[in-house]
Structure formats: structure tokens, C-alpha cells
Amino acid sequence: MSAAPVIPDITLNNGVTIPQLGFGVFQIEPKDTKAAVLAALETGYRHIDTAEMYGNEKQVGQAVAESGLKRSDVFVTSKLNNGYHAHAQALAAFDRTLDDLGMEQLDLFLVHWPLPGIGDYTETWRAMEEILASGRVRAIGVSNFQTAHLDRLFQETSVVPAVNQIEVHPYLVQDELREFDARHGIATQAWSPIAQGKVLDDPVITAIAGRLGRSPAQVVLRWHIQRGDIVFPKSVTRARIEENIRIFDFELTEDDLARITALDRGERTGPDPDTFNWVPA
């Protein structure tokens, strides 16, 4: 196989850098996770996105440890699960995440969901600020926060989140929230970047892919990269893991970008953050 592509870094608002393309592990069974993450690291990915909710932090940690790479060469993100928003529980959950990953320090820790109907995410965020101050995580951020949730954090807490990880793909382009993030120095991370496959047979995308001799997934991932977002497609399929990283040797035109953005139809594949208040039993 040819040399691994060079993946650009994005500099977060506290100076920490993160590879713009990573590898997501949602819905990868624990038994399959180590092999998938090792395949991604062998292919050249240096950024893994996991969460306590995914039940595979241990296997992510094992893959990083067994990869032969230095710990500092791999950027690892995890997320605080929904049942642990209270201050003491958030601190304890972070300890468990580090233990499960088998790491001394995490690169990025996120509040997974705001849960506006049940918790007080400002209390949660103060716990995150304490974790940051402890030096055991290099950056903290949020996930699925809408502008009103962020505004409340700005008013009542001190540290501006480094990232906001939200659902973004051609059927949910989220330009208003992305612009709000950017105005406040928050990097946007686009989850479900290919909408779990739902956008790949769209005629606009297949036509651009055909013209460029690329796959639909490569075109969509390239659209995210040129918009400046951070992405981490998931796959357990070696050929797709390799395909999804080979997006740094071609460019979409301004017209391609605009045509893909115009596919927006406000369609979510996942829950709506304003109404999602699920906590594990």
C-alpha cells in the first residue's frame, strides 16, 4: 500500500492540536474494537473517538497500547455518559474512563449530551473544569450542545469548550450552529459524517464522485474537511477504513461544496439534543 496520507491538524482554543480526521468507534462491538482500532492506526489514523456509552474504552486502550505507537502520537477522545452529570459522579466517571483506557492522561473529554430536561449541565461543566485543572486531560468540550446551552455555559462558567461535537452531514448541514461555534472559538466536530451511509446514494454526491473518480464516502468526507470541521467516520471494514483516509489528494470545487451543502433538509439520524434526556438504567 502507498504511504499514509498526511492528516492536517486543527488547533483548539487552548493551543492543543487535533488531527482533523479520526476514527469513530460507536456501534463497534467490544470484541471487534481492538482489531478495528489497530487497523485504523496501521492505516495512518492518529485520532480515536470513543465514549463510556459505547462500552469499548478498554479495547480502544488496548489497541493504542499494542499499536507500537507512542501514547503522545495518538489523540484519544472520550465522553462523560448521561448518568453522571452530578459533580461527584462526573469526577468519578472520568477516573473510570482513564482506568478503562489504561491511560494517565486523556486528550479530550466531552460532556456527551446536555440533557436539558433533567440535569444541570453547568454543574457538570464545573466538574469538567476541575478535571482540566488537574492536568489529566489536555482539553475539554461538549457534544450535542445547542446555542442556548452554550450561552448558559458562557454566562455561568469559566472555560470556553474547546469543541462542540454535533451531528453534521449533507442532510443536516448545521451552518447556524457551526458559525456560532466558530464565533466563540469552539471547533465543530461532525458526528455521523456520512449519515451512517444514508447520503451515499444521493445523485448529487454520486455525480461528483463519478466525475472525480472517487467514492461517495470520500466526496462527503472531503466536503467536511474543506468546510473546516473535524470528522471521525466509523467502519469495521478494512477497505473502507483505508478508503476514508484517502481524501487529502483531491479537492472539491466551490460549486461542488455549494451543491452538497444545498442538500440540507434538516434531517437527523440521531436524537434531537433539545429533547433527548435518556440516562442509562
Ligand SMILES: NC(=O)C1=CN([C@@H]2O[C@H](COP(=O)(O)OP(=O)(O)OC[C@H]3O[C@@H](n4cnc5c(N)ncnc54)[C@H](OP(=O)(O)O)[C@@H]3O)[C@@H](O)[C@H]2O)C=CC1
Ligand atoms: N457525540 C455523539 O452523540 C455521537 C458521536 N458519534 C461519533 O461519530 C462517529 C461516526 O458516526 P457513526 O454514527 O458511526 O456513522 P458514520 O457516518 O461514520 O457511518 C458509519 C456507517 O457507514 C459505513 N461506512 C463507513 N465507511 C464507509 C464507506 N467508505 N462506504 C460505505 N459505507 C461506509 C459503516 O459500515 P461498516 O462499519 O460496516 O463498514 C457504518 O455502517 C461514531 O463512531 C462516534 O465516534 C456518533 C454518533 C453520536
Ligand SMILES: O=C(O)C(=O)[C@@H](O)[C@H](O)C(=O)CO
Ligand atoms: O453514538 C453516540 O455518541 C450517541 O450518543 C448515540 O448513541 C445516541 O445516544 C443515540 O443514537 C441514541 O439512540
